[in-house]
Amino acid sequence: MNNHEEEWMAAYQKGDKEALEKLYGRLKQPLYSFIFRYTRDEQLSIDIVQDTFMKLQDHKQNYAPEKGKLKSYLFQIAYRLMVTKLNRRKKFQSLLPFLVPRAKEESQHINRMTVRDAVAKLPDIERAVVLLFYYHDMPQKEIARILDIPAGTVKSRLHRAIRQLKKELEGDFDGS
Amino acid sequence: MDHDPLKEEPYLRSKLDEYDVDVPDFPIKTTRWNRFIHLLASPAKDPLDSIVSVKGGLMALKIVPAVGTAGLVTLHALFFL
Numbered sequence: 601m602n603n604h605e606e607e608w609m610a611a612y613q614k615g616d617k618e619a620l621e622k623l624y625g626r627l628k629q630p631l632y633s634f635i636f637r638y639t640r641d642e643q644l645s646i647d648i649v650q651d652t653f654m655k656l657q658d659h660k661q662n663y664a665p666e667k668g669k670l671k672s673y674l675f676q677i678a679y680r681l682m683v684t685k686l687n688r689r690k691k692f693q694s695l696l697p698f699l700v701p702r703a704k705e706e707s708q709h710i711n712r713m714t715v716r717d718a719v720a721k722l723p724d725i726e727r728a729v730v731l732l733f734y735y736h737d738m739p740q741k742e743i744a745r746i747l748d749i750p751a752g753t754v755k756s757r758l759h760r761a762i763r764q765l766k767k768e769l770e771g772d773f774d775g776s
Numbered sequence: 777m778d779h780d781p782l783k784e785e786p787y788l789r790s791k792l793d794e795y796d797v798d799v800p801d802f803p804i805k806t807t808r809w810n811r812f813i814h815l816l817a818s819p820a821k822d823p824l825d826s827i828v829s830v831k832g833g834l835m836a837l838k839i840v841p842a843v844g845t846a847g848l849v850t851l852h853a854l855f856f857l
Contacts, residue, residue, distance in 0.1 A: 628804075642800065650803075715794050734789075762781055766788055
């Protein structure tokens, strides 16, 4: 499956525009899901996926398969764009709080902690590790490359995140 | 091969599986204008929320402009008449 992605990328680097469409069709969904689960902001997630593919097009010759899978390469671009945008948004929010778009809030009336809330409550870097590991089947080494942290840190943060998720969803665990 | 710490957590796995994401349909490219329109259309925090939610805040919101205008008129009258 992944081989296709690398093949399509090679074709795109040689000028095949259809190959880019195929890549977009294949990788739009995982990229969007990762960003959305991280930020819970639909418009921001769309913007980041589009910016990621813009960046891929602008620097298409920068990708080399020896450096790793194309999927990881795109996740790395998307993660960096997301962190930059979120930091910029935080600064903007402190200056002009009423101009910052508010993400759609889901029902706050439910007392029970949902898995979405529990994931959102995780510290940023732990959330990224869990999302990449569980929802995108990324090996710890690839996660380390995407997040630009040592592999040992990925392991410890994954364990910490699992512990916290279990704690947050404690009520559910008791009920099971 | 990585050790999977979630392997021994079937219940946590089942909870995580509940977190579905619906991916909307959107094109590969957008224009700056479209982004601007989306920004304008997105809900933002009400800047008067903190005033309105306080007891008497709504009344203050009505009175403050009138008092301000009266003050400005007075200043204008003092300096220019």
